[in-house]
Each structure stands twice: as C-alpha cells, then as structure tokens.
Amino acid sequence: DGGITQSPKYLFRKEGQNVTLSCEQNLNHDAMYWYRQDPGQGLRLIYYSQIVNDFQKGDIAEGYSVSREKKESFPLTVTSAQKNPTAFYLCASSFRDGSYEQYFGPGTRLTVT
Amino acid sequence: GESVGLHLPTLSVQEGDNSIINCAYSNSASDYFIWYKQESGKGPQFIIDIRSNMDKRQGQRVTVLLNKTVKHLSLQIAATQPGDSAVYFCAEDPSNFGNEKLTFGTGTRLTIIP
Secondary structure, X not given: XXXXXXXXXXXXXXXXXXXXXXXXXXXXXXXXXXXXXXXXXXXXXXXXXXXXXXXXXXXXXXXXXXXXXXOOEOOEEEOOOOOOOOEEEEEEEEOOOOOOOXXXXXXXXXXXO | OOOEEOOOOEEEXXXXXXXXXXXXXXXXXXXXXXXXXXXXXXXXXXXXXXEOOOOEEEOOOEEEEEEOOOOEEEEEEOOOOHHHOEXXXXXXXXXXXXXXXXXXXXXXXXXXXX
C-alpha cells in the first residue's frame, strides 16, 4: 500500500536528550514537510524539503534539524535546544505539480520530561 | 502578518443535520484553499480543495464555498454522521509561488450529537 509512515507513535525522552523522529513515504512525492501541533492549536511548519539534499526552515525551526538524503525519507531531530519539545509531530508529503495537497502521516507524540 | 483563521472554535450539530464550518483568510493573493479533517490522535485527512477561479466545489456530502469579495471560505457537510466528529482545518497557499507551502488555520471542533 502506498502511504506515509511515522515511527514511533509515542516517544518518551528525558530533558537534554536529542531524539529523532522517522518519516518515510512511498508515494514518489518530491516535497516533504514537518509540522508541530500543540493541544487545541493548528499546525505550524518546522522544516520542509522540495527536493533531495535540500531543505528550508519553516516558521518554528529553532531547536530542530532535518536531513533529506533520500527522496523517501525526511527524519526530524528534536535537539536539546528546543525549549518546549513536548508536542504532536506530523510529517507530510506532496507532489510538486501545483496540486498542493499534502498527505499526512499518523503522527508521533513526543513527551519530554 | 497574514493568517488563516476560523470564526468558531467549536460546533455541535444534531446527527442528520447539515453543518457549516467557516474560515476567514486575509491574503487576497492566495489562489488555493484546502480543507482537512483530523480525528483525535491521527494525522489530517484531505476533504476537498478549491482554487480561486471557482466559487463552489462539491464532493461526497461536502461542499466548499469561496467568497473572494469578503475573503471567506466555508465547508458544508450534509446529513452529518457520528463519524464526522473531528477537528476541521482550512489551509491556504499564501505565497502563490508554487512552493507547495500551506498556512493552516487554528481549526474548528465539530461534534455530532446522536
């Protein structure tokens, strides 16, 4: 089945540790995105990548890092510099043909204590 | 700054009735709008989209209306069902640069009353 997957679904970390969230898609999409969602709020863009080996900061990139070494994969690292890392993280992907529709993964809920 | 916003954060509708979820946008240059449905603990799912050269678009039980004069977008859901209970987000492409970035609204929580 084609789709976008994120793992794990739940992640727990101690404060001061870096953690990497996985995102994989087999939809042959060129563009991939990472969003953060806090309770009762909308989605805020962290990073996005339109092509392999290239990515741009979104609205809230501080304390996060990404890589795009393969078309299918766009991992997000939440570093210890992120002051409020506990959130629901969503990965998405899309074509670059002007259709704009983004396909979302199931999300990873990160809790840092 | 420019943003996408919603008039009501919550909406309760009797099962079987029609529901209307509203969204205001401020960027008159936006040429693409999309509605997503998000169930609790899951990723958003595409519902319907519309381009600025259209006023109305219909899907299965859903209709999106775009009023460019007042920069208003609405999602109508006909004959609501319990499975329609979710948070609904509107999103727009504010840059019009074709870079596929979307700006999302805060969301409206729709509750269907049995």
